[in-house]
Amino acid sequence: MYRKVFASKVFQRKVVVVTGGCSGIGRALVLRMARAGARLAILDLDPAALDSLVRHLADHLNAEAIGLPCDVAEAEQVSRAIEQVLERFGGIDVLINNAGITHRSTFAETDLRVFQRVMAVNFFGALHCTKAALPSLLERQGQIIVLSSLSGFTPLLYRSAYNASKHALHGLFDTLRHEIKGSGVNVMLVCPGFTATDLRKNALVGDGSVTRHPPLAIGKVAAPQDVAEAIYQGALRRRRLLVLSNVDWRARLLARYFPRLFERILLPRISGLRPSR
Template identity: 90%
Template sequence: MYRKVFANKVFERKVVVVTGGCSGIGRALVLRMAQAGARLAILDLDQHELDSLVRHLADHLNAEAIGLRCDVADPEDVNRAMERVLERFGGIDMLVNNAGITHRSTFAETDLRVFQRVMAVNYFGALHCTKAALSSLLERQGQIVVLSSLSGFTPLLYRSAYNASKHALHGLFDTLRYEIKGSGVNVMLVCPGFTATDLRKNALVADGSVTRHPPLAIGKVAAPQDVAEAIYQGALRRRRLLVLSNIDWRARLLARYFPRLFERVLLPRISGLKP
């Protein structure tokens, strides 16, 4: 449930850009930031869904928002969207790189185009948006929030392209954090565990088509609203790393220090191969 009263004014009137903002964690975070008084720029692929969400924000939360159709994998599309954000709001205080896709197929069987598409959205999408927004973020000493994954700490079977894209995000944004140290801009990497979103339902398979099979059983699943609340609280504290994985800390330590035992005991379960 969303909270009714918000005493904190940190994000009041701040401009927050959220990619992939019409569903899942992105939508939950849009609603949470709207409740905190932020002005929203929502980027997604479906203009109808964008228009519907903007109306909902205005009617129910009295929030100022624009919805921009944008394919984050296309740098020109991203540049046009960011220009419109700057024209409308005058600057950007927070960029949330949330847009992402996944796949479920073995490395050997997966078409090269699937690897390229996953990297184009998950990695280059975040790169494009950050490049386009960085000047304004530096000017306003804002924040960059990047949605990574528990796969940044533990491998997941049959998701080699997805895992690679998340590792790439850590390499890029850990480096960026050091390069802009002292600028006043915070970079926060967020690593949720399995969350009840459409990401798994719309997973690509080996030939690049969308899966027709139901999501694999993976145990405990977090609610997008809970993840959004944790991200909001992390942003308030300007955290560098936020690990929200529902794969507990013992499993993460096992993966790092006892990889053979992890592969034998836990990897099949967290990959959805065992209940």
Template identity: 75%
Template sequence: MRRVIRKVFRNKVFDRKVVLITGGCAGIGRALALRFAQAGARLVLLDLDQAALDSLAQHLADHHNAQVLALRCDVADAQAVSAAVALAVERFGGIDVLVNNAAIAQSSPFAETELAVFQRVMAVNFFGALHCTQAALPSIRARRGQIIVLSSLSGFAPMLQRSAYNASKHALHGLFDTLRLELADSGVNVMLVCPGFTATDIRKHALVGDGSVTPQPLPLVGKVYSPQDTAEAIYRAAVRRKRLLVHSNVNWTARLLARFCPRLFERLLLPRLSGLKPS
């Protein structure tokens, strides 16, 4: 009986809730849009590709009877984010869940990476999440909702030739761990998500040192999750309002070694995780 009650509860948690997902057209963002639509949520999707947004919105409406507001928005632009969030609140009355998913990758040695690359990666990965959270927070607080932030395995276990990307993910932990403490009495949940290697297109569009896109997709190492696998794990963690989700085949090993045995981590795991040696 308890199992049945829990199952019914899980199926109703996000029914009619308003879920805003950045980077919602592809990869984990798209998979999350589909999963929350299946749960009955109303969706606000932000991305840069309007045609892809319109196509996904039509698919969600046709196959899941979902209400969707699909907006072209660069999360690095604070004014554009503010306008998009205002439209979402006007359309649906508020925001219950914010998923800060939009991100870009980088792969180049620090000494060969131009300042503009660091600025662009931070603008999207860190300031994009900051802009969206600042804009949506009043509504989320009023609804006692939650903020979900897509970090990475590199948020606690650094990878070689990813200095800009690693820095942006570490910055997310600093910001949102602090925000969680400040919102402790508000009823708002803040969850950081650290996926491992997931088969998305972000690795195909990583920036190299001069700001161009890598000619070679970043390597995937070890067990690789599908976007649907990761989205399902995030959805279930959101139902439970967890603080941290580490979804990776090397999660606790890498995390513990990186923190308590850094030399051992650097010798045994770092080259493999960075894709510089065979797994």
């Protein structure tokens, strides 16, 4: 009983910034943090979706929130948005770097602009937001949560740019964790598996356009609400790494210690392809 009561108060009145907060895992995290009593700053590209979500939070959850149109790939836009958050709320307690895009195309057929855009959003977006928010997070001994992926530790076919961006996130935030050790700021990397979000539906193809084909069949797909709840529980415990893969721990162990076996057995399946017979 006491533990439940304490847990329900951890994020009460805390200021939580969520990037890519209008859909998918981001929206589910916004709603979960609102139910925990947090004050929300939501960054997203879609002004209409932001307005609708902020109204929903106020009307249905009595939550205090602001919506800020922002392309996290643009450092100046991020700086302005974080300044607005600080002016409105006075500080930041939790930064959730959730915004991301993906693609489905072979390396040879993927235009350089696709690599640049995926890295700009997935890697530099998280870098920009963390750079801007870090002084306040240090002051308030807050938390940085970074949405990585199953592909942060295992390759996925036809997603070379996406895989590269997620590996880069691990390099950046594992280093940051060590550099600010003792500051009271926690850094948690989250690696969900395949999740039912618009990320998969709006994947880019090699020329930079959005795919017109449905997502590949990849077995069990998690609900954003379930992923958000797991992240919330991980944040309560201030975890360092949270792996939520549908393929679970076996993919990670096989990829690291038995790469040839992983490539033969699991790689085709988790990439959305049938294993060759």
